[in-house]
Each structure stands twice: as C-alpha cells, then as structure tokens.
Amino acid sequence: MNPEPPLLPSPPSRGAAQELHSELIRHYADVLCMLAARIPLTPAASAAVDTAAAAPEPVFETSEPPPDPSSGWESALALLERRDWHAEKIVHLWLRPSYVLGLHVLIGVGVNLQGHRRIVTITECGPQDRACMEAVLDDLSARGLGSGMLLTLPGNVALRAAVSEVWGSRVWVQRCLNTVMAEALSGLDPAQALRFRHRLQQAWQLCDASQAQTSLRQITQDLTQVNRSSGRVLEHALESTLTLQRTGLLLHSDRGLRVLNSLKTLFVRAGRILPDGPVHQCRLRLCAALLELEPQLRRVQHSAYLSELHTVLNTPIP
Numbered sequence: 001m002n003p004e005p006p007l008l009p010s011p012p013s014r015g016a017a018q019e020l021h022s023e024l025i026r027h028y029a030d031v032l033c034m035l036a037a038r039i040p041l042t043p044a045a046s047a048a049v050d051t052a053a054a055a056p057e058p059v060f061e062t063s064e065p066p067p068d069p070s071s072g073w074e075s076a077l078a079l080l081e082r083r084d085w086h087a088e089k090i091v092h093l094w095l096r097p098s099y100v101l102g103l104h105v106l107i108g109v110g111v112n113l114q115g116h117r118r119i120v121t122i123t124e125c126g127p128q129d130r131a132c133m134e135a136v137l138d139d140l141s142a143r144g145l146g147s148g149m150l151l152t153l154p155g156n157v158a159l160r161a162a163v164s165e166v167w168g169s170r171v172w173v174q175r176c177l178n179t180v181m182a183e184a185l186s187g188l189d190p191a192q193a194l195r196f197r198h199r200l201q202q203a204w205q206l207c208d209a210s211q212a213q214t215s216l217r218q219i220t221q222d223l224t225q226v227n228r229s230s231g232r233v234l235e236h237a238l239e240s241t242l243t244l245q246r247t248g249l250l251l252h253s254d255r256g257l258r259v260l261n262s263l264k265t266l267f268v269r270a271g272r273i274l275p276d277g278p279v280h281q282c283r284l285r286l287c288a289a290l291l292e293l294e295p296q297l298r299r300v301q302h303s304a305y306l307s308e309l310h311t312v313l314n315t316p317i318p
Helices: 014-036 042-053 069-081 130-142 155-164 177-185 189-206 211-228 228-237 241-247 260-274 279-296 305-311
Strands: 090-100 103-111 117-124 150-152 172-173
Touching: 014 211, 069 117, 069 279, 090 117, 090 155, 090 260, 090 305, 103 130, 103 260, 103 279, 117 130, 117 150, 117 279, 150 155, 150 305, 155 172, 172 177, 177 189, 177 228, 189 211, 211 228, 211 241, 228 241, 260 279
Parallel strands: 090 150, 150 172
Antiparallel strands: 090 103, 103 117
C-alpha cells in the first residue's frame, strides 16, 4: 500500500492574518518608542545639565587685524635719528651717496672705539643735493659727530663741499682708493689700466707717507704721458689718498678704512632680508633691515689701535 501524504497545516484564515499583521505593527511601534525614550539622569548629571543650560553662551570677539609692519619700520627710523654720538665715540665714518632700490640716499656707517660698525644715517638725498647733505651733517654734528674722525668719501663734489662747509678741518678726509683708481684709469686700454693698477696698489701699500707720495707723483707723470685727463684726475686726488698714511698708523689699521666696498656689501646683505612693502616706504624698510644687520657686522681689524688713531685724529692735519 502506498503511504498517505502528510497533512499540511491549513492556511490561516483572512481574519487571523490581519490580526497577526496588526500585532507586528504594535510590536514595532513599542520598539520605536523604547528607542526614542530618554534614560533618566542621575541628580549630579541633571544639575550639571541645568548649570550648563543656565550659563550664557560664550561670545567670541572678532580677531584683531594684524599689526601694521610700518609702525616697526618707523620705530627703527626714529631710533636711528635720535642716536646720541656724544657717549659713543665714532673714530671712522664711511659716507657715500648711493642709489638703492630705486631711491637716492646718503648712507653713513661708522666705527666706534671698540671696532664695532654702527649705522649712522640713511637719508633720502639726491647725489648733487648739497643743501640736503649739509642738513644731514649739521644734524650729526648736533648729536656728537664731527671731530677726531677719519672720513672716507667718494669723488662726489657736492658731498666734499658739504663736508668742508660743515666740518672743515675738524675731520680728516680720506678719498676712497677704489673710486680714485676707477676714475683715473677709465680712459686707458685694459693692458695699460692693469699695469697702472698694480703700480698704484704698490704705492698705496707703503706705510711711509712721504715715500708713497713720491711714488704716486712718478705714477702721475707717467700716466699723464699716456692720457692727460687720467693724469689730471690722479693729480687732483693724490694728496687725499694718503690721509691714513699721514696718521702713521697704516700698519696697525684696517686697510678697509680707505675704501667704500663695505657699503656695497652691506646693501647686498640688506636686500636679502628687506621686508616687503610699498615703494613709498622704501627708506623705512631699508632702515629696518640695516639696523637688523648691525649686530652681525664684522668688527674692523686691529681695533686695539683705534683709541690711538682717535688721539691722532684730534690733532691738526699736517
């Protein structure tokens, strides 16, 4: 006999299915209510919540605008313009009109008795503005400069006249050897210029002023035969190139005191750290950069002899 097939459960009636559906809906509704329900807080937590709710919301102030860098630049210029040179004696001063960053300025860098280099002036001034140069020198005189000092200058006529007018014989004037050489040899061909350059350098290395003078006069005569205008340039500047020799301390002095190369190097270094800013504040920015560099500047060589040099410079020029 064939076995009988198992009995299958009879499908639920329509009413039972609806009841099951309603039960599921109520179940899910209860679950959602449980999830949405809040867990009761402890008394301490409840008090913290009440305190936080009662506390006023913090008020954040708007950030202040960044400080104006020009105020620092103006402070640097003010510091430079009120430096008192009565207490800090300046033995030597490099002074030169220069064109820096699109600006004509009169730059002055001094050396004190300890051999440290000091920024003296950075003034906007035309290369031939004698009145402006005299005003700068008058201001420096009022602050303690102008006597017992060696002054190295280029061949600028207006500056030389201003120095003569304001300081006269109170300072010893040394012509920059490099500018004299460049002016005197500019009209020669390269081979001749090289030959006379070596001769001039050898003469200027002589420590005895009379021997150097004799050698330079012979060079002037030979140069005049080659180029008359070059000979006149050297003849006109000859005596002022021997100023440091006449102190008798050339052997114990920094040879860099007789040239203006250090100013060019200083401008190059200042250009590397010059702060960005508008063109019309170029002088302020340059002043700030130079004063920032000042503590890093190298002391002059043989600084131990500067006090002796200062004593000689306070005597009349021979």
